[in-house]
Amino acid sequence: MNRLMGAVLLFIMLACFSSVAVATEDKFHLDSPEKSALFLELTNELRCPKCQNQNIADSDAMIAVDLRRKVYELLQKDYDRGQVIDYMKQRYGDFVHYQPPVNPMTIWLWLLPVLFIFVALVGVIITRKRQPTPMNNEQLAKAQAILEHDE
Amino acid sequence: MKKVALYLIPLAVFLSLIIFLYQGLFSDPRSHRSSLLEEPVPEFVLPDLMNIEQTYTRDVFLGEVTLLNVWGVWCITCAIELPYLKQLQDEGKHIVGLYYDQDIDPDFGIKTVERVQQEVTDKLNQLGNPYDYNIFDVKRDLSLDLGVTGAPETFLIDQQGKIRLHHIGDLNPRVWNNKFAVLYDELAAQ
Numbered sequence: 001m002n003r004l005m006g007a008v009l010l011f012i013m014l015a016c017f018s019s020v021a022v023a024t025e026d027k028f029h030l031d032s033p034e035k036s037a038l039f040l041e042l043t044n045e046l047r048c049p050k051c052q053n054q055n056i057a058d059s060d061a062m063i064a065v066d067l068r069r070k071v072y073e074l075l076q077k078d079y080d081r082g083q084v085i086d087y088m089k090q091r092y093g094d095f096v097h098y099q100p101p102v103n104p105m106t107i108w109l110w111l112l113p114v115l116f117i118f119v120a121l122v123g124v125i126i127t128r129k130r131q132p133t134p135m136n137n138e139q140l141a142k143a144q145a146i147l148e149h150d151e
Numbered sequence: 152m153k154k155v156a157l158y159l160i161p162l163a164v165f166l167s168l169i170i171f172l173y174q175g176l177f178s179d180p181r182s183h184r185s186s187l188l189e190e191p192v193p194e195f196v197l198p199d200l201m202n203i204e205q206t207y208t209r210d211v212f213l214g215e216v217t218l219l220n221v222w223g224v225w226c227i228t229c230a231i232e233l234p235y236l237k238q239l240q241d242e243g244k245h246i247v248g249l250y251y252d253q254d255i256d257p258d259f260g261i262k263t264v265e266r267v268q269q270e271v272t273d274k275l276n277q278l279g280n281p282y283d284y285n286i287f288d289v290k291r292d293l294s295l296d297l298g299v300t301g302a303p304e305t306f307l308i309d310q311q312g313k314i315r316l317h318h319i320g321d322l323n324p325r326v327w328n329n330k331f332a333v334l335y336d337e338l339a340a341q
Binding site: 049050061062063066067070089090091092093 | 185186187253291294295296297298299300301
């Protein structure tokens with residue numbers, strides 16, 4: 001039963017992927033496979049400005065359709081990857097690209113995790129160094145007595 | 152003393168995190184700073200919606216403070232906004248429409264210009280016409296250059312043809328007073 005379900009799910013997933021691929025190739029035909037690959041890549045990493053957290057390949061909002069068409073047009077005009085992204089950023093800001101630029105505001109996205117690891121490491125080292133005072137024999141004997149008593 | 156600091160530092164970190172996240176509750180995920188602020192309106196050559204023979208360029212914005220309102224008859228919020236725009240126009244503000252149609256999709260359907268004109272006329276007869284004229288963004292190229300994400304959106308353009316404000320969403324008395332009024336009055340006084 002489970003295996004059947006798995007097979008059906010796999011089939012559905014594959015069907016979805018293939019139909020998307022066919023659809024993009026039908027509508028936007030570029031003259032070289034490199035450009036087609038770049039088109040897929042760009043539409044996957046450009047963010048739809050209207051929708052919350054969907055890329056323009058994924059979204060059916062009109063703005064996403066327009067942006068896809070614009071990417072296609074620009075690629076036909078031999079724009080490279082960086083030029084297309086700049087074109088979009090000029091109009092829709094950094095928001096439109098999923099990869100944020102490194103600037104004084106966003107540098108913390110990279111620094112904070114490193115800083116956190118560093119602070120945690122220092123903390124661990126400090127607590128390790130502070131060894132608890134060793135127990136004296138009297139305390140050990142007492143503990144032993146309690147253990148034996150329990151048994 | 153050292154011990155106090157040991158407890159205070161995590162507390163301070165925790166509190167600043169709380170404040171940061173608390174602000175996030177009230178931030179609008181749809182508002183992001185327009186990248187065209189203080190820039191001139193992008194170049195364009197587009198026809199008048201009602202009179203296709205006549206074309207406009209960005210020079211039409213020179214010499215007058217303009218509210219450029221992006222809209223369409225298919226947009227429900229725009230219909231709600233129209234009466235307030237009409238009110239603004241009655242107060243003497245210069246409002247220009249940037250009209251675009253959803254159904255004129257370069258990839259799919261074709262809708263005749265006459266039909267679009269008829270729909271617009273019907274809508275404006277019904278709700279009032281706040282526009283001095285409408286620029287017809289046939290293929291939505293100007294909208295894309297302006298960073299428009301949908302409709303309605305409104306731009307405040309100064310006498311030099313520079314974009315001073317970009318508002319995503321409808322105009323209403325609250326938005327006008329909070330966002331537009333001060334800058335508009337300042338520009339209009341020049």
